Amino acid sequence: MAQATEQQTIPAQGKATSPKSSKMHRRSRSGCFTCRLRRKKCSEEKPRCRACRNLGLECEYKRPNWWSNNDTRRKQKDHIKSIIKRTKTNEKTSLQDATKLPPNMRHAMPPPDMYGRGDSEESDDFDDTALDPAFASTPGLYDPHAQQYFCHPDMFGQGYTYEVDVKTERQMYVNDIPTRRDSSISTFSTFVPPPAHSVLPSFTGDDYLQSTQFETPTEDWNGEEGLDFNFFDFSHGPQVPQSTQTAQIEVDDCDQPLLNHLLQNVLPMVFPILEVNQHGSVKSDVILPALETNKAYLHCCLSAAALHMKSLGLNTSENIDGDVLRHKFAFVQEVVGNLGADSNHLQVLEATLGMISLQCITGQADDMERDIPWHQHFQAAVELVRKLDLPQMLEQIPAQGHVAHPPFNMTLTAWIDILGSTMLGRAPVFADTYRNRHLAAGSTGLAELMGCQDNVMYLLSEVSCLDALRLEKRLDDIGVCSHVQSLGQQLDATENPNETIQHPWSSSGAIRPRQLSRNITAIFRKALRLYLCSLVPGFDRYGQASVNLVQQIADMLKFIPSGPDGFDRSLVWPLLIAGSSSTPSSPFRKVLAERIGLLGVSGNTGNFGRMYKLLNEVWRRNDDIILSATVCEATPVTAGALSPNSSPLPPLNTNVGPGSVPQIRSTQEVHWRDVMRENCWDFLLI
Known part of the structure; x- marks a missing residue:
């Protein structure tokens, strides 16, 4: 979820102010670098945030x-x-020493706070807002032991005798469907036993995100903590040193x-998988630095915002x-000027x-014309990738270890190159690089950027090369079938029985990033197998193997979050193939129609x-002969539940079920690539 930002317009420093220009200062909510490294929510207090102050850490706001x-x-x-370990050990030791003192000596020791932190700096500044004294007056917050919280231990001649666990649970529903459940447990000490069968009511304080930082160690993350949250080598060239908490973007x-x-609206849609893997990285490492220092990038972003x-x-x-x-036009001017000067x-x-x-996330189909x-x-x-020698830099990264990281621009290039090659029916430009990375079992970072694992994308590059050879008539049917069989076996080897889809x-x-990547990879793998089968001479979409693959993709879609905040837009290519x-x-068509309905307005925009x-258009043309013969079952899509520009189709006979072979069908079906060419649609469906 994108975090709210504060915006303030102030005149540019060192320049005369005018009504035509302004400078926007945007405060980042990513917190101090210590909290960012620990993956904890930061209170953003200065000079030291709450977490760093309580744990005795150095609080870094400058990079x-x-x-x-x-x-x-x-x-x-x-x-x-x-x-942190040393601090906790010292506090625990201090608390134990205090309880061992004679009763008449305990008044000399400072009273430990209810979290057992001892005499820490500003001990009343608790991390858990559910028990923060500032919320003590919140209506409806039941506090049965408030009078005993700060009692001195020698009142009873001994230390605290009861430890009370307070569990707070919160459930969020979207359209009556449970989507998020937060749980936190806080422990405090008291002299008075808690009432029998007492339950604290739900806390109605700040937004639900705060409780995620207090999840118990028993939370089932399936090893998600092993993610590398600093995977890419983000490079934006030399920049003017400035506070990382402020973004200065000059616009009219x-x-x-x-x-x-x-x-506010376009940025959350940019690289959604990367945002899940490295929360805040799209904003802080990709978009904002480029907007500040790169005029051409700023103009392309503003044109995309206007189009959206x-x-x-x-x-x-x-x-x-x-x-x-x-x-x-301003973007083209900036790019041409830099290319002419052979700089930047x-x-x-x-x-x-x-x-x-x-262009892939904004605008409608007609805007591309x-x-x-x-x-x-x-x-x-x-040409720029070659000048910067990014392919060689990628190949030099060792397959094992994390000494170096893939250049982000090369990973983005690979994503566009591999999937874009299928749009044009050509081999990927850097197919040799992907082949070398595949043989070395090295990562290009595609799973972290777009969700599908590298080995599957490498094989997709090989299948695209085979498709190009087939279209250029450089392989006969026997050669195509031989390569299809070999690539199918390699695709089988990418499946891990221990990585189940769920x-x-x-x-x-x-969201668990690794599980989401497994699900997306499984769908891409099925779509790739279907694409590979379509290269076989005489491929028939009514064949049992093809029908089964499409059905399996439809079944897998239920494991992908849907709706405007879901990840359907990350599956454009496999949805096209299926x-x-x-x-x-x-049933795939019905499932797709339902998910498009859940997307709302965003289902009609972008890729x-x-x-x-x-x-x-493909369905209209390929289904025409079957519809006229009235031998297939109607679906919400074929019955006319299409886009407003499509013409309604007649209802069909429902005597046959899914997967049945019709009595009459087209012997020469049009390919989706031919439909794009005939309509002059230069789509990059990734």
Whole structure:
């Protein structure tokens, strides 16, 4: 969930203020670097936050030297763990020593607080808001032992005799469906025994996210703590040193609404899988640094924001189309100027990849007709990738250990390259690099960026190469079948029987990143197998193997969170492959229609809306002969529950069930790639 931000407009320093320009200071809510390293929520108090103050840690708000690479971060994390362990041990020892003193000597010792922290700095500043004295007056908060909390121990001649565990549970429902369950347990000491069968009512304080940092050690995370939260090498070139808590982005007054819309509505949709794996990284490591230092990237983001506002009908500007074209033209000017001067290669690559990726999440299908095709942008990006020598840098990263990290721009390039090659029917540009990484069992970071594991994506690159050879008539049917069999065996080897597909939520309702990646990988693997089978001469979508694969993908979708905050938009390519091979009676079409309904307005925008439009046209053409013969079962999609621009289709005969072979069907079905070519749709469906 994207966190709320504070925005303040102030005049630019060192410049005369004018009504046409302003500088936006945006305060980051990521907290101090110590809390970010510990993956804890930060109170953001200065000079030291609450957690660092209570644990005796050094609170870093400016980017420290140990944040520069993963090795120093790991050493710093071990150092912090040792400090916390030593602090807790000392406090426990002090508490035990205090209880061993004679009763007449105990008044000389400072009273331990109810958490057993002893005489820590500002001991009344508790981390657990459920028992914070500031909330003592909250209506409905039952506090049966309030009078005994701060009693001196020598009142009874002994230390605290009872330990009381207070368990707080909170459940969140979305459309009457339980989606999140938070649980926390706090322990305190008291002299008075708690009443029998007493239960504290639910606390109605701050938002539910606060309780996640107090989850018990018994929480079932299935090893999710082993994730590397600093996986990528984010590089933005030399920057002016400044506080990491402030982002300074200069825009004209007329562009301020676009910037606000970008940060509030578009940013949460950028790289959702990366955001799950490295919470806050998309904002702090990708978007904000580029917006501050890269003019071309800023213009491409503002054009995407204007396009997104237009697609949602939020035409706050009278000339929203003019805003889109104005910033795209400014983007082209910046890129051409840098390329002509042969400078700022990293920034140009960053902006070019940003333009490609942002086109995938904003706008509608019709908006692409007047735009520069994505593959023309990608050609320029490929040249820059080669100039920066990113493929060689990737291949030099050892397969074992975590000494180095994949360059983020190379990982994003690989994602676009592999899936984009299937759109064009060509081999990936850097297919040799992916093949070498596959043979070395090395990671490119694709699982952390887009969800699907690297080994499956490497094989997808090989299948795309085979598809290109087939289309170029460089392989006969026997050669194609031989390669299909070999790649199918390699695909079988990527399956791990210990990694089962299951719901990706923990018992507290939070997303488990690794389980989500397993689920997405399983769907990509099935779609890749279906794509591989479609290369076999005489492939028939009504064959039992094809029907089973489509059915399995439909069944797996229930393990992917749906709705506007779900991850359907991360499955555009496998949904395209499964949908294009589905029969009119396939349950897949009904499942897809239901999930599109849950997406709401966002189901018609970006790549997801374009994929659905393409499938509608493929279904209309390939199902035409079957519909006219009235031999298949109607589904919500084939019955006319399509996009508003599609024509209603007649109802079908329901005498056959899912998977049945119709009596009449097309002998020469149109391929989805041919439909794109005939309609001049340059879609990048990733």
